[in-house]
Amino acid sequence: MKKSSAILAVAALVSSTAMVNAETLKWARAGDALTLDPHSQNEGPSHTMRHQMYEPLIIRDTSGAFVPTLATDWAPSADNPNVWVFNLRKGVKFHDGADFTAEDVVFSFERAKQPNSDMKELIGSITAVRAVDDHTVEIETDGPNPILPSNLTNLFMMDKGWTEANNTVNVQDFEGGEITYATTNVNGTGAYKLVSREPDVKTVMVRNEEYWGRNDFPMEVSEIIYTPIQNAATRVAALLSGEVNFLQDMPVQDLARVDSADGLMVKQAPQNRVIFFGMNQGADDIEADNVEGKNPLADVRVRKAMSMAINRDAIRQVVMRGQSQPAGMIAPPFVNGWTAAMDGESSTDLDGAKALMAEAGYGDGFSIRLDCPNDRYINDEAICQAAVGMLGQIGITVNLDAIPKAQHFPKITDGKTDFYMLGWGVPTYDSEYIFNFLVHGRESDIGTWNGTGFNNADLNATIKSLASNTDLDARNADIASIWRVVQDEQLYIPIHHQVLNWGMADNVGIEVDPEDQPRVKFFTMK
Amino acid sequence: MLDSDFYYAFRHSPVAIVSAIVSIVLILSAVFAPFIAPYNPFDPTSLNLMNGFTPPMEPNAFTGETFLMGTDDQGRDVFSTILYGMRISLFVGFAAVLFAVVLGILLGLLAGYFGGWVDSFIMRAADVQLTFPSILVAMLIFGIAKGITPVEHRDQMAIWVLILAIGLSDWVQFARVVRGATLVEKNKDYVSAARLIGRRPSAIMLRHILPNILSPVLVIATISLALAIIAEATLSFLGVGAPPTQPSLGTLIRIGQGYLFSGEWWILFFPACTLLALALSVNMLGDWLRDVLNPRLK
Numbered sequence: 001m002k003k004s005s006a007i008l009a010v011a012a013l014v015s016s017t018a019m020v021n022a023e024t025l026k027w028a029r030a031g032d033a034l035t036l037d038p039h040s041q042n043e044g045p046s047h048t049m050r051h052q053m054y055e056p057l058i059i060r061d062t063s064g065a066f067v068p069t070l071a072t073d074w075a076p077s078a079d080n081p082n083v084w085v086f087n088l089r090k091g092v093k094f095h096d097g098a099d100f101t102a103e104d105v106v107f108s109f110e111r112a113k114q115p116n117s118d119m120k121e122l123i124g125s126i127t128a129v130r131a132v133d134d135h136t137v138e139i140e141t142d143g144p145n146p147i148l149p150s151n152l153t154n155l156f157m158m159d160k161g162w163t164e165a166n167n168t169v170n171v172q173d174f175e176g177g178e179i180t181y182a183t184t185n186v187n188g189t190g191a192y193k194l195v196s197r198e199p200d201v202k203t204v205m206v207r208n209e210e211y212w213g214r215n216d217f218p219m220e221v222s223e224i225i226y227t228p229i230q231n232a233a234t235r236v237a238a239l240l241s242g243e244v245n246f247l248q249d250m251p252v253q254d255l256a257r258v259d260s261a262d263g264l265m266v267k268q269a270p271q272n273r274v275i276f277f278g279m280n281q282g283a284d285d286i287e288a289d290n291v292e293g294k295n296p297l298a299d300v301r302v303r304k305a306m307s308m309a310i311n312r313d314a315i316r317q318v319v320m321r322g323q324s325q326p327a328g329m330i331a332p333p334f335v336n337g338w339t340a341a342m343d344g345e346s347s348t349d350l351d352g353a354k355a356l357m358a359e360a361g362y363g364d365g366f367s368i369r370l371d372c373p374n375d376r377y378i379n380d381e382a383i384c385q386a387a388v389g390m391l392g393q394i395g396i397t398v399n400l401d402a403i404p405k406a407q408h409f410p411k412i413t414d415g416k417t418d419f420y421m422l423g424w425g426v427p428t429y430d431s432e433y434i435f436n437f438l439v440h441g442r443e444s445d446i447g448t449w450n451g452t453g454f455n456n457a458d459l460n461a462t463i464k465s466l467a468s469n470t471d472l473d474a475r476n477a478d479i480a481s482i483w484r485v486v487q488d489e490q491l492y493i494p495i496h497h498q499v500l501n502w503g504m505a506d507n508v509g510i511e512v513d514p515e516d517q518p519r520v521k522f523f524t525m526k
Numbered sequence: 527m528l529d530s531d532f533y534y535a536f537r538h539s540p541v542a543i544v545s546a547i548v549s550i551v552l553i554l555s556a557v558f559a560p561f562i563a564p565y566n567p568f569d570p571t572s573l574n575l576m577n578g579f580t581p582p583m584e585p586n587a588f589t590g591e592t593f594l595m596g597t598d599d600q601g602r603d604v605f606s607t608i609l610y611g612m613r614i615s616l617f618v619g620f621a622a623v624l625f626a627v628v629l630g631i632l633l634g635l636l637a638g639y640f641g642g643w644v645d646s647f648i649m650r651a652a653d654v655q656l657t658f659p660s661i662l663v664a665m666l667i668f669g670i671a672k673g674i675t676p677v678e679h680r681d682q683m684a685i686w687v688l689i690l691a692i693g694l695s696d697w698v699q700f701a702r703v704v705r706g707a708t709l710v711e712k713n714k715d716y717v718s719a720a721r722l723i724g725r726r727p728s729a730i731m732l733r734h735i736l737p738n739i740l741s742p743v744l745v746i747a748t749i750s751l752a753l754a755i756i757a758e759a760t761l762s763f764l765g766v767g768a769p770p771t772q773p774s775l776g777t778l779i780r781i782g783q784g785y786l787f788s789g790e791w792w793i794l795f796f797p798a799c800t801l802l803a804l805a806l807s808v809n810m811l812g813d814w815l816r817d818v819l820n821p822r823l824k
């Protein structure tokens with residue numbers, strides 16, 4: 001009798017300590033990672049999933065400052081201005097027990113430069129990566145590149161041996177629907193290890209007790225259960241019922257409901273992401289309008305009029321319920337090159353807009369198709385619908401085509417749309433990233449997301465020179481002059497900067513990350 | 527007329543009277559929507575976004591305007607949108623049933639009259655279709671049609687595609703009933719007589735057999751109308767029906783369900799009640815009609 005009660009007591013003790021350590025983060029958001037292959041798909045939700053299990057050399061904290069991760073420190077080489085030297089962290093092991101060395105870094109960079117890689121635009125200036133010794137790496141660029149570290153915060157390190165042994169050296173052909181070992185299996189250095197994954201259903205991860213930073217970070221979550229829930233009402237219901245305790249894509253209409261619920265809270269922060277419309281102004285005639293033989297969007301007066309017709313304050317108050325900041329330029333305020341003056345340049349002026357339309361010869365208006373995603377940005381379809389009404393007031397009849405992001409984005413990159421919605425986050429915190437993707441004329445390896453047809457040779461040259469301009473003042477002056485052209489040409493119609501809201505149970509402790517990248521190793525569970 | 531059996535049965539059935547009144551009121555208010563509705567919700571230029579999410583009978587915080595049933599997320603007056611949306615629902619319902627009836631009668635007559643391989647072919651096709659849920663068939667047809675329609679005309683085409691999709695998913699039951707009745711009728715003396723005097727098969731089918739088998743078709747058609755209205759609402763609820771700038775009842779319900787937790791109940795509640803009243807009253811009327819026209823229940 002005595003013996004069995006002692007056993008019971010021990011069992012109770014064991015289970016209570018187990019309770020203390022076993023904290024599960026039940027995490028939901030609207031969509032799933034598109035793939036686990038670290039170098040395929042440069043997309044926010046995919047990076048979020050990878051960041052739990054893989055690590056780059058450097059990450060950023062919530063203020064945007066660099067945090068040494070797999071690299072402990074880095075500096076330009078004293079001997080060669082084109083070279084950066086990275087010192088790697090010692091004693092780091094991959095999930096399978098292999099050591100992390102310079103060889104793995106060289107391998108990962110080579111892999112990320114493959115044609116199928118979606119990360120290649122970020123490291124286009126890198127010409128060579130060399131292992132000096134086991135824990136030192138030299139990265140050489142085609143000219144001095146002062147902002148190279150900014151481009152590496154989503155570039156994940158893989159284990160050379162594991163990748164080769166599992167025949168997954170090649171980055172998957174995502175558009176071709178290829179599935180490889182690396183798309184469903186993970187061997188990273190990260191704080192969490194993959195337990196199981198069913199795409200679009202559930203992904204389970206468990207704490208990596210051998211993690212190099214096990215004692216440096218809170219790491220209070222022992223298990224992560226990640227569930228994508230597309231329907232907004234269902235997602236909120238899951239949080240309210242306690243089925244999940246961390247919700248990343250909070251619908252703006254339910255913020256008050258969640259915040260006032262017992263045991264739940266909402267944390268918010270401005271997001272590093274701007275939402276805008278793009279217009280094909282480069283073509284002589286466009287397919288999406290009803291004007292024959294000419295392109296109304298080629299006239300800057302029409303583009304200005306369209307921007308003036310958009311009532312950004314109404315969108316902020318009604319569609320976004322205050323969860324946005326009206327934008328006048330397509331750079332989030334976090335980005336080097338952003339100015340408050342330019343961000344305040346869009347105003348609503350219906351009479352002025354009508355006058356400009358008449359001046360441009362479109363007093364009677366025209367009709368055009370607007371392509372819009374319906375599952376990517378906060379209330380994307382509702383914003384587009386609101387724009388339909390607002391543009392209608394200056395005589396532009398807009399036919400709205402709202403479709404899922406998987407079909408919408410290829411339309412932009414393939415040049416199949418003349419008027420579209422797009423959102424842009426800037427992980428490098430520098431305007432060069434925006435120019436490279438959205439302002440430089442479209443070529444195979446640059447300007448890939450520029451659907452405007454805008455192509456200015458002088459501007460292209462200035463944009464290309466930014467990467468190797470080491471005189472930061474001159475570089476900033478160049479950035480300002482490029483923005484002036486973008487603003488004066490009304491290359492895009494900025495709408496707003498998103499505000500990020502994360503819903504969570506009271507015991508979950510985490511600060512909102514402006515890039516919408518929660519890293520669970522920082523979470524506390526009280 | 528007034529002393530017919532039909533009218534007698536009607537006068538003595540409270541269910542039929544109420545259903546008929548509700549149906550007629552709803553149908554008339556849909557038909558005359560442009561005269562009744564205070565706003566035109568299908569004209570995006572007339573909308574003021576600042577009116578969005580106004581509760582019923584309360585002045586909007588920004589514009590001070592008041593709306594009988596409130597407004598939705600785009601500032602559309604819910605009452606007006608219900609009236610206009612009901613036009614879409616009813617038009618799609620009537621047209622889809624008409625389409626299904628015509629197709630079903632033609633194929634059913636052919637199958638029943640000619641028999642043999644024609645019969646086997648048509649009825650096996652019908653069997654195959656019956657193995658799929660009709661909403662899936664409608665979604666498939668809608669998806670294909672959407673893919674091949676130019677985007678500029680998609681909004682205008684959406685209504686016709688809905689009619690085609692719902693009609694094509696619904697013809698089987700008409701074909702089966704008509705075939706069965708034709709099999710019975712074609713061996714009767716009047717058909718043999720018509721054949722003897724040399725009338726063409728098409729004339730025999732349409733002029734002689736068809737009028738004698740119409741009453742079961744009418745009953746099924748009435749019940750189908752209610753189902754077609756619900757099918758349209760379902761497709762629109764799933765986001766594959768009426769375009770977002772021209773919401774039908776189903777679209778409104780889809781929009782409204784996203785705002786249930788945040789307390790904006792009216793966007794869902796009023797359209798849902800209207801859809802319920804419409805489908806229920808038409809269905810009850812159909813049930814009553816079936817009882818009255820069925821000689822075995824007399």
